[in-house]
Amino acid sequence: MRAVLRALPALFRLALAEMFQYRGEMVLWAVWGVVYPSVAMAMWGVAVKGSPGGEAIGGYTPGDFAAYFWLTMVVGHATTAWDIHEMSWLIRSGRMSARLLRPLLPIWHSVADNLAYKILTLTILVPLWLLVIVVAQPSFQTGRFELLVGIPVLVLAAVLHYLWGYNLALLAFWFTRMDAIGQFWFGAGLFLGGRLAPLTIMPEPVQRIASALPFKWVIWFPAEALAGWLKPGAVYSGMVNQLIWIVLGLVVFHVMWRLSIRRYSAVGA
Amino acid sequence: MAQIEVDRLSKTYRVSEREGGMLAALRSVLRREYRHVRAVDEVSFSIEAGEIVGFLGPNGAGKTTTLKMLSGLLYPTAGRASVLGHTPWRRESAYLRRISMVMGQRSQLNWDLPPMDSFLVQLAVYQVDRAQGRRTLDELVEMLDIGHVLKKQVRTLSLGERMKCEICVSLLHHPSVLFLDEPTLGVDLTMQDRIRRFVADYNRRYEATIILTSHYMADVTALCERIIVIDHGRILFDGPLARISARLAPFKVIRLDLDRDVDGYDFNRLGHVIDHAGRKLTLRVPKDQATVTAGRLLSELPVLDLTIEDPPVEEVIRQLFARGAEAGP
Numbered sequence: 001m002r003a004v005l006r007a008l009p010a011l012f013r014l015a016l017a018e019m020f021q022y023r024g025e026m027v028l029w030a031v032w033g034v035v036y037p038s039v040a041m042a043m044w045g046v047a048v049k050g051s052p053g054g055e056a057i058g059g060y061t062p063g064d065f066a067a068y069f070w071l072t073m074v075v076g077h078a079t080t081a082w083d084i085h086e087m088s089w090l091i092r093s094g095r096m097s098a099r100l101l102r103p104l105l106p107i108w109h110s111v112a113d114n115l116a117y118k119i120l121t122l123t124i125l126v127p128l129w130l131l132v133i134v135v136a137q138p139s140f141q142t143g144r145f146e147l148l149v150g151i152p153v154l155v156l157a158a159v160l161h162y163l164w165g166y167n168l169a170l171l172a173f174w175f176t177r178m179d180a181i182g183q184f185w186f187g188a189g190l191f192l193g194g195r196l197a198p199l200t201i202m203p204e205p206v207q208r209i210a211s212a213l214p215f216k217w218v219i220w221f222p223a224e225a226l227a228g229w230l231k232p233g234a235v236y237s238g239m240v241n242q243l244i245w246i247v248l249g250l251v252v253f254h255v256m257w258r259l260s261i262r263r264y265s266a267v268g269a
Numbered sequence: 270m271a272q273i274e275v276d277r278l279s280k281t282y283r284v285s286e287r288e289g290g291m292l293a294a295l296r297s298v299l300r301r302e303y304r305h306v307r308a309v310d311e312v313s314f315s316i317e318a319g320e321i322v323g324f325l326g327p328n329g330a331g332k333t334t335t336l337k338m339l340s341g342l343l344y345p346t347a348g349r350a351s352v353l354g355h356t357p358w359r360r361e362s363a364y365l366r367r368i369s370m371v372m373g374q375r376s377q378l379n380w381d382l383p384p385m386d387s388f389l390v391q392l393a394v395y396q397v398d399r400a401q402g403r404r405t406l407d408e409l410v411e412m413l414d415i416g417h418v419l420k421k422q423v424r425t426l427s428l429g430e431r432m433k434c435e436i437c438v439s440l441l442h443h444p445s446v447l448f449l450d451e452p453t454l455g456v457d458l459t460m461q462d463r464i465r466r467f468v469a470d471y472n473r474r475y476e477a478t479i480i481l482t483s484h485y486m487a488d489v490t491a492l493c494e495r496i497i498v499i500d501h502g503r504i505l506f507d508g509p510l511a512r513i514s515a516r517l518a519p520f521k522v523i524r525l526d527l528d529r530d531v532d533g534y535d536f537n538r539l540g541h542v543i544d545h546a547g548r549k550l551t552l553r554v555p556k557d558q559a560t561v562t563a564g565r566l567l568s569e570l571p572v573l574d575l576t577i578e579d580p581p582v583e584e585v586i587r588q589l590f591a592r593g594a595e596a597g598p
Contacts, residue, residue: 002396003362003394003396006393006394006396007390007393007394007396009393010389010390010392010393010394011390011393011394013386013389013390014379014382014386014387014389014390017382017386018379018381018382021381021382022381094372094376095376097337097342097372098372098376098377100341100342100360101340101341101342101365101368101369101370101377102365102394102395103362103363103365103366103394103395104362104394261344261360262344264342264343264344265282265343
């Protein structure tokens, strides 16, 4: 662990320096994270107005939808991970060989990249998020309790999503191309994580499927908890669920990593 | 005591294959065919501390695969290896801290940033003491003469400059065992010479054990007293560089000094004429016919002097590599 603590700040600085080189690309990726929740927000706002009574759908008023989708922006940013898309490139280009030669698990390189992106892009995102609040007028019920548990809930969601994304990315040691798997993972997260609509207004079977998968605890749960719509008991229970998925993820990572490096053929690398 | 011990190490790759064309492509969707390629086949050798050993062979001979197994990148299919008392593919941190691998075609540097950024990360990852790291860095920068490129973006460096930076980043933690895979590939002659001198100097200063693969004979003759020749995954020769010709060359070289001109004598029926200038002649003949041919030359021509020699090392290796190139990787 001492090795990780010494290496992580250096890798973080390196990742920051690299991102400064590609600042334009960073801005576009970050803005994309604001655009599609804003579209969902607008669509559901219109849908409420067109619904019978014109006041709410499934108990969500336009202000509630605005609050929910605004929070999915923030939670989405905190939990974003792209290893599924990067891992096969690392393997094909031979970069993985260079990382494997070091006395440090390659996952820490990716963690440093991930943190650097999230922190750096906050400089663009925070003003945009504030602008969305001014325009969309979300109705939060966030109190002191939500603010207090919000940080650990968000951290657990980020760790959970990162870990499972990385576990899936390790399949790149078996499959040359991971784009389709990556898209499938992204689509499942969109639908079953509650990015398109709050899970409580989804059909019952969808809710049951979502409960058996980790996505719910990555987006929907943190967004609802931070909005102040969950009772303390539900928040604690959600955090336990997040922890269970993290522990499971760690076990899977341990097994997958051992199998992956045995499988590594360093072809052309 | 041996620092590297390899015992019947083997690696077999499973590669998919199909014929060209649309039908074959469709067939491969339903049933993919695989072939097993034995890249390294029961290779055994041992290397003492401080040795520089040249690992030679044509393309696809199994050199890089062997180095990758010894550096912990690949799991072998069979066999054992011990480097510095560790089994490489267990990838223990204590092991990885003591070795390094320079891959001529692969980069450990971040291409978008100046090399200095990668150097600082390397020092942190290997937990090198800050003051010690600074000293080592200054020393390597001076030895490799790369002070002027430290602030340039890696992607803008010349191949030679980049290779020197690759070597620098690989040595910042003072590895005891160094695997050099084609370290001079593609760099110009002056830079090749500098890199060779640096490697020799590093070996002397730190008594590092070095395995070197290269396609340039000059690398091998300048640095290695011992070479291991590998072809089709098997070791053909392991011993002093000076003895390789005697062991591997399928031919001998006959040098002839004549007393007078012998116009019209057909030397080509005896072997391949390498050089013929005036009354001096160099002839390459099959090894098993060298004595008979020499006898004929002595009896049929006015010979002043005749010597039978092994061909130069460069020639033997060149032919070996050419054979590999014809066979394909």
